[in-house]
Amino acid sequence: MNYWKTFTNGFIRENPVLVLVLGTCPTIAVTTMVSNGIGMGIAATLVLICSNIVISMLRKVIPNTVRIPCFIVVIAGFVTIVQFLVKAFAPELDSALGVFLPLIVVNCIILGRAEMFASKNNVWASALDGAGMGIGFTIALILMSSVREILGAGTWLGYQVLPASMDPIAVFRLAPGGFFVFGLLVAAVALITKGKVSHKEASGCMACPFSAQCAKASEGGAK
Amino acid sequence: MAKEYLALILGCILVNNVVLAQFMGICPFLGVSKKMDSAVGMGIAVTFVLVMATAATWPFYTYLLQPHGMAYLETLSFILIIAALVQLVEIIMKKYTPSLHKQLGVYLPLITTNCAVLGITITNIDETYGYFQSLVNAFGTGLGFLLAMILFNGVRSRIDNAEGIPDALKGIPSALIAASLISMGFMGFSGLIEGIFG
Numbered sequence: 001m002n003y004w005k006t007f008t009n010g011f012i013r014e015n016p017v018l019v020l021v022l023g024t025c026p027t028i029a030v031t032t033m034v035s036n037g038i039g040m041g042i043a044a045t046l047v048l049i050c051s052n053i054v055i056s057m058l059r060k061v062i063p064n065t066v067r068i069p070c071f072i073v074v075i076a077g078f079v080t081i082v083q084f085l086v087k088a089f090a091p092e093l094d095s096a097l098g099v100f101l102p103l104i105v106v107n108c109i110i111l112g113r114a115e116m117f118a119s120k121n122n123v124w125a126s127a128l129d130g131a132g133m134g135i136g137f138t139i140a141l142i143l144m145s146s147v148r149e150i151l152g153a154g155t156w157l158g159y160q161v162l163p164a165s166m167d168p169i170a171v172f173r174l175a176p177g178g179f180f181v182f183g184l185l186v187a188a189v190a191l192i193t194k195g196k197v198s199h200k201e202a203s204g205c206m207a208c209p210f211s212a213q214c215a216k217a218s219e220g221g222a223k
Numbered sequence: 224m225a226k227e228y229l230a231l232i233l234g235c236i237l238v239n240n241v242v243l244a245q246f247m248g249i250c251p252f253l254g255v256s257k258k259m260d261s262a263v264g265m266g267i268a269v270t271f272v273l274v275m276a277t278a279a280t281w282p283f284y285t286y287l288l289q290p291h292g293m294a295y296l297e298t299l300s301f302i303l304i305i306a307a308l309v310q311l312v313e314i315i316m317k318k319y320t321p322s323l324h325k326q327l328g329v330y331l332p333l334i335t336t337n338c339a340v341l342g343i344t345i346t347n348i349d350e351t352y353g354y355f356q357s358l359v360n361a362f363g364t365g366l367g368f369l370l371a372m373i374l375f376n377g378v379r380s381r382i383d384n385a386e387g388i389p390d391a392l393k394g395i396p397s398a399l400i401a402a403s404l405i406s407m408g409f410m411g412f413s414g415l416i417e418g419i420f421g
Contacts, residue, residue: 021395024253025338029246069306072336076299083298099342099349102298106338108250175244176407183392183399191391214254217261217329 007128010136016109017140018189023109026100027141028178034157037145038138039093043086043101045134047078048110052118052130054078059119071114076105109137140185147181148172228359230420235363238413241339242371243406248339252371253398255330256379262372268330270365273340275312276305277361280344281354301344306335339368374405 016022023044030040054074055062062070083101086094094101104110113133118126149155152172154162162168171177239245242252248269255265280301288294313331316324334340343364347357378401382388388397 021253024249025246028249068335069303072302072306073299076302080295080298084295099345102345103247103338103342105298105302106336106341108336111336171407174410175246176403176410178246179399179403179406183396183403186399187389187391187396190396194391213329213332214251217255217265217333 003125003128006125007132010129010133011139012136012189012193014133015136015140015189016112016133017137018143018186019193020112021186022112023107023137024182026103026107027144028175028182029100030097031141031145031148031178031181032152032173033096034142034145034149036093036096037141039086039090040097040100041134041138041141043082043097044104044107044110044137045131046082047075047104048113048134048137049127049130050078050081051075051110052113052126053123055114055118056121056123056126062119067119068111068115071111071119072105075110075114079104109133144181144185147185148177152177226420228356230416231356231359232363232366233419234416235360236367236370237409238415240367240371240409241343241364242368243402243409245342247342248337248368251333251337252368252375252402253395255333256372256375257383259373259376261330262376263369264327265330265333266365266369266372268327269334269337269339269368270362271327272305272309272312272331272334273343273361273365274358275308276301276340276344277347277357279304279308281347281357284348285354297345297348298341302335302341305340305344309335339364371405375402378405 010016012019014020017024017027026040026044030036051071051074055071058070058074079102082104083094086097086101113129117129121129146156149157150161151169152174153170154160154164154166154168169177172181235241241247242249251265251269256262283300283304284294284297288296288300309331313324313328316328316331343361347360350360352360379398382397382401392400
């Protein structure tokens, strides 16, 4: 296995947010400011690396039928640890991220990597995969929060970048701006990487651990 | 009193819509909104699980975790309660109301990891809502989710039939931009509660 490729896969080619379209909720919710985006990225990366390592170590112990609940418990444990760390060392970040900090538990990037990678590969590869995917998530968050903070507040990481005479477009920091910027970024990545990213995965939900269930549900269930 | 609850429900549905203003539950919003039947089914299933989950987690936190100084176990225990509850509901539904299970059963496994459910149960604790208030909040949020699903289904079917969308914008990007427009529409409701009940 090519470790370098495992590590860099998540950056762009299989970027969890911009290509696989996972973890949409935190992406849209916390990217109003670059500092929040970076904080969320680091928190999720920590959880991702740790949970990937532990799940990879336990991959032969966990029975297949109850694997999803087991993964969730492992992930929730690490999320609790990260919650403690953030509360202790970055209380402003804790109040800025609010409910989305505990919601890392149900972030499908983390569950998705546990299901698709860590439960099938050795510890070292899983750790690298977690780090790579976490960095990809952080890159996406920084990109998106940069667009939203510059256009919506005229600042970047708190520094004034647009001339003060220019009125910022406040809607970019509100809910509609989040959906809009995210849509355009996904489209931009699809346009730039055309042909390079596999189309099966680029179609959105396919990478989600629940894609099969979800597809069944969207076909109307009983019918 | 009744006025207060009505304001809470209306606020959940229109002003603080769970998907369009609080950004929770976007996965099912994008993934299960292609058909009207499934959009409604998912909406009802989420409402049901939300109320059940709140009914279980609120007393668990208030009477067990908090008095014993174990509040930090909130995240871990809530997700376990929700997962177990969803399993239980599915089993009971399958046994006693097979027709209902046939309609909603397929959505239930998806709901465990729906961040709206965990998010609202935690929000109820953070906002220090009382028990009944929490249940009302959960119910209102579920209705808001249902409304967002139904509205988005209508928009979605138009987009899917539209011609001339550039390749790069097909699928998820155009759906997100449509969601942005709906969300902008919902911004018009801000101040509604103060206007009616204030």
